[in-house]
Amino acid sequence: MNRRNFLTFAGSAIALSVLPMNLNAKDYRELKKDVWTAHNIDDATKALYGMKTPIESDQIKIDVPKINSSGAAVPVSFSTTIDAKTIALFQDANPESAVAVFDVNIYDMKKYDVKIKMEKDGIVMVLVEGTDGKIYMAKASTQVAAGGCEG
Amino acid sequence: MANKITAVKVKIKNDVATAKMVFSHPMMTYNQAKAKTGNSDDANFITHITAKVGTEEVLDISTSQFFSKNPIFKFQFKCGTFKIGKKLSAREKFNGMTRDASEQGDLLTIVATDRKGNIYEKSVELASKKKR
Numbered sequence: 001m002n003r004r005n006f007l008t009f010a011g012s013a014i015a016l017s018v019l020p021m022n023l024n025a026k027d028y029r030e031l032k033k034d035v036w037t038a039h040n041i042d043d044a045t046k047a048l049y050g051m052k053t054p055i056e057s058d059q060i061k062i063d064v065p066k067i068n069s070s071g072a073a074v075p076v077s078f079s080t081t082i083d084a085k086t087i088a089l090f091q092d093a094n095p096e097s098a099v100a101v102f103d104v105n106i107y108d109m110k111k112y113d114v115k116i117k118m119e120k121d122g123i124v125m126v127l128v129e130g131t132d133g134k135i136y137m138a139k140a141s142t143q144v145a146a147g148g149c150e151g
Numbered sequence: 152m153a154n155k156i157t158a159v160k161v162k163i164k165n166d167v168a169t170a171k172m173v174f175s176h177p178m179m180t181y182n183q184a185k186a187k188t189g190n191s192d193d194a195n196f197i198t199h200i201t202a203k204v205g206t207e208e209v210l211d212i213s214t215s216q217f218f219s220k221n222p223i224f225k226f227q228f229k230c231g232t233f234k235i236g237k238k239l240s241a242r243e244k245f246n247g248m249t250r251d252a253s254e255q256g257d258l259l260t261i262v263a264t265d266r267k268g269n270i271y272e273k274s275v276e277l278a279s280k281k282k283r
Binding site: 026027028029036072073074077091094095096098099100101102103105106107108109111112113114115116117118 | 217222
């Protein structure tokens with residue numbers, strides 16, 4: 001490697017390492033593109049967290065109505081007491097699985113309420129990446145009388 | 152209807168703030184876009200939401216098309232270190248009471264970005280009626 005090549009290489013490496021520092025927000029749509037196109041929960045989990053197997057945990061609570069009259073707005077509320085780095089919300093009723101990825105910060109109470117779309121009956125799954133590096137998960141199933149994605 | 156952040160409400164109790172936000176956004180999925188215009192690339196949905204108090208980030212979430220149409224989202228954060236303003240009651244406002252500058256709280260700013268690159272922003276003051 002000659003000197004000129006090395007300098008450009010080093011320069012780009014520095015630029016790359018500096019860039020994420022400026023961006024405070026973590027955009028998981030850019031960082032982990034595969035997550036958003038994965039067609040089932042397993043693939044999405046692998047794309048987001050690698051090959052780690054999620055451990056079922058009772059420290060994650062999900063609240064979903066058992067039966068929804070419409071899938072256009074299924075209220076999902078979930079919370080966790082685990083020391084988390086990131087939290088992901090997946091479901092298996094729609095063409096793609098990922099709904100949201102939360103980047104947890106020090107102010108976060110890790111309690112969220114959100115309304116999601118579901119095309120058919122399915123499972124809502126919450127995955128938590130703990131600060132200990134392990135992946136925890138909890139799931140809840142729900143029924144939908146009319147799908148919400150055809151609209 | 153123009154897309155926007157319709158409303159943000161903040162309730163504060165025991166140093167924990169609950170923020171509830173309502174968006175006006177079609178949140179069109181790829182399938183819906185294909186059925187409507189024939190081009191699935193017309194899909195438009197909110198992809199990222201952040202909330203900040205001053206320079207401190209209190210929420211950072213990457214979202215997908217499966218949020219409901221005109222989504223409602225609620226989250227909680229610890230606000231003990233932020234300045235909470237004094238909210239005037241309706242009667243106090245009616246009596247013409249005004250607040251000092253020192254009684255104004257920090258602003259919670261919500262910024263949402265959608266797939267077409269539009270940015271929506273709304274700020275609300277952290278305020279509570281109770282004396283602190």
